Amino acid sequence: MVKLDELDFNEKVGQLFLIGIEGTDITDKAREMIENYKIGGVILYSRNYKSYDDMLKMINKIKEINRNNKVPLFIAIDQEGGRVNRMPKEFKNIKSPKKIVSKKNIELVRESMDITSKMLLNSGVNMNISPVLDIQRFKDNHPIRR
Numbered sequence: 001m002v003k004l005d006e007l008d009f010n011e012k013v014g015q016l017f018l019i020g021i022e023g024t025d026i027t028d029k030a031r032e033m034i035e036n037y038k039i040g041g042v043i044l045y046s047r048n049y050k051s052y053d054d055m056l057k058m059i060n061k062i063k064e065i066n067r068n069n070k071v072p073l074f075i076a077i078d079q080e081g082g083r084v085n086r087m088p089k090e091f092k093n094i095k096s097p098k099k100i101v102s103k104k105n106i107e108l109v110r111e112s113m114d115i116t117s118k119m120l121l122n123s124g125v126n127m128n129i130s131p132v133l134d135i136q137r138f139k140d141n142h143p144i145r146r
Contacts, residue, residue: 002070011070014038018076021048026061034065034073041074043129045086052088052123059124076127079120081112084130091119097131 004012018041021030033039042062049055059075066073077086082096094100100112120128 007070011038015040015071017041018043018074020045021058024048024050024054024058026058026065031065034062034069038069038071039073040071041076041127043076043078044125045078046088049088052090055088055123063124074127075125076129077120077125078129079116079125080130081116087119087123 007015014037017033017037017039019030019033019039020043021027024047030042034042044055044058049058062073062075078084079086080097081094082099084096085093087093094112094116097109097112100109116128120126
C-alpha cells in the first residue's frame with residue numbers, strides 16, 4: 001500500500017481525476033493520462049465494449065498500462081439497474097432500485113445489491129458510481145419533476 005507522503009505533488013494531483021474513454025479502444029490521450037499524469041481512475045460506459053469479453057479486455061488493458069504507477073486505478077462504472085445499465089448484453093439486467101424498493105422487502109434489496117456488487121467485482125470493477133440515496137419528493141401528492 002502506498003502512503004500519501006510517498007507521492008510527489010503531480011502524482012497527488014493526478015489522483016484527483018477520473019477519466020472516461022471515448023470508444024472501444026484506449027486512445028493515446030487516455031494512455032498518456034494513465035502513464036504520465038497518474039490519474040486516479042477510469043470510468044467505463046457501455047460505449048466502451050460490445051461484449052463481456054471486450055469489457056474484460058478493456059479493463060485488463062487499463063490495468064496493464066497502469067502497471068508501473070505506484071497507485072492502482074479505480075475502475076469505475078455507473079451500474080444502477082433498470083434503465084441505467086452499463087453491463088454488456090450477456091448479463092440479465094436487474095430491476096431499478098425504485099422498483100425493488102417498492103416491494104418493501106429488505107432481503108430483496110440486499111440480494112439485488114449483492115448480485116450487482118459480485119458481478120462488478122468479478123469483472124474487475126472496483127468503484128460503482130451509482131446513487132446510494134435517491135429522494136423522491138412530493139408536492140400535493142404528486143412527484144416533483146425536474
